[in-house]
Amino acid sequence: MKVIIMSRQERGKRDRVLQELLSRTDHPTAEELYLALREKGEDISLATVYRALRSLAEEGLVATLPLAPADRFDPLTHPHYHFHCHRCNQVLDLDLPYKPELDQAIEDLGFSVHHHTLVFHGLCPACQPKEELWRK
Amino acid sequence: MKVIIMSRQERGKRDRVLQELLSRTDHPTAEELYLALREKGEDISLATVYRALRSLAEEGLVATLPLAPADRFDPLTHPHYHFHCHRCNQVLDLDLPYKPELDQAIEDLGFSVHHHTLVFHGLCPACQPKEELWRK
DNA sequence: CTATTTGCAAACACTTTGCACAGCA
DNA sequence: TGCTGTGCAAAGTGTTTGCAAATAG
Numbered sequence: 001m002k003v004i005i006m007s008r009q010e011r012g013k014r015d016r017v018l019q020e021l022l023s024r025t026d027h028p029t030a031e032e033l034y035l036a037l038r039e040k041g042e043d044i045s046l047a048t049v050y051r052a053l054r055s056l057a058e059e060g061l062v063a064t065l066p067l068a069p070a071d072r073f074d075p076l077t078h079p080h081y082h083f084h085c086h087r088c089n090q091v092l093d094l095d096l097p098y099k100p101e102l103d104q105a106i107e108d109l110g111f112s113v114h115h116h117t118l119v120f121h122g123l124c125p126a127c128q129p130k131e132e133l134w135r136k
Numbered sequence: 137m138k139v140i141i142m143s144r145q146e147r148g149k150r151d152r153v154l155q156e157l158l159s160r161t162d163h164p165t166a167e168e169l170y171l172a173l174r175e176k177g178e179d180i181s182l183a184t185v186y187r188a189l190r191s192l193a194e195e196g197l198v199a200t201l202p203l204a205p206a207d208r209f210d211p212l213t214h215p216h217y218h219f220h221c222h223r224c225n226q227v228l229d230l231d232l233p234y235k236p237e238l239d240q241a242i243e244d245l246g247f248s249v250h251h252h253t254l255v256f257h258g259l260c261p262a263c264q265p266k267e268e269l270w271r272k
Numbered sequence: 273c274t275a276t277t278t279g280c281a282a283a284c285a286c287t288t289t290g291c292a293c294a295g296c297a
Numbered sequence: 298t299g300c301t302g303t304g305c306a307a308a309g310t311g312t313t314t315g316c317a318a319a320t321a322g
Contacts, residue, residue, distance in 0.1 A: 106230065
């Protein structure tokens with residue numbers, strides 16, 4: 001009989017998903033997380049990854065970035081902004097301080113603001129030269 | 137033989153879709169537009185509505201709001217911000233001036249910014265009292 | 273007569289769900 | 298025992314596409 005004492009974060013697939021997400025900064029999709037976990041030998045199904053992410057998002061442990069064609073997930077729960085490169089389709093965290101005064105302006109209009117999402121669209125530094133090349 | 141001289145906006149289903157979208161301020165989904173057009177006696181298919189919206193968006197005549205579960209469409213092409221009420225699920229235009237200085241801050245980080253999208257999330261004025269009632 | 277637009281149904285991509293079963297309390 | 302978590306496959310939802318027929322130029 002084999003006995004394995006599990007540390008807290010090894011209980012349940014949900015925590016494996018969270019662990020994997022926490023280890024990266026590239027805002028993966030559900031499927032990317034699924035493939036990464038499989039790659040690492042984890043025996044998990046795509047349905048479970050979806051279930052885990054939904055549950056984690058509902059508890060506020062991860063943030064969902066509703067992007068087409070597939071949602072991306074962010075382990076950073078404190079409010080921050082994103083850049084979406086329309087060439088490499090990558091999402092990057094931005095080092096721009098959250099601006100609560102924007103919320104205030106909307107509150108003044110009679111809304112009750114929970115938070116705001118700010119996404120910049122364009123070309124990331126790496127893709128700008130490639131784009132110029134492409135146009136020639 | 138019946139001859140009908142068509143005015144410009146009556147040519148093609150694409151223009152019917154644009155016309156319908158221009159007539160409203162509630163950021164409808166593709167299906168909502170489809171149903172509205174059918175309601176008005178227009179003989180159109182859902183596929184055509186999707187094709188029309190895609191083509192219009194590519195030409196910059198309408199803006200796409202990528203929201204879950206379905207994209208919403210905005211006839212206002214000049215940049216402006218939105219409020220998404222998480223109770224009635226409505227999207228409202230906000231009367232807050234577009235802030236190009238936000239783009240500048242990101243350009244300074246080495247990105248090439250095309251535009252940014254800013255969505256506030258919370259309760260719209262109409263839904264705040266309802267929400268309080270619900271909590272009791 | 274050729275090019276474009278359309279409707280229909282099928283295909284598609286992403287996500288959720290029903291169900292049976294495994295593991296744990 | 299019963300509760301929770303899981304895999305699998307099927308269903309669900311929003312969107313796109315292949316194709317043949319209709320229409321425009």
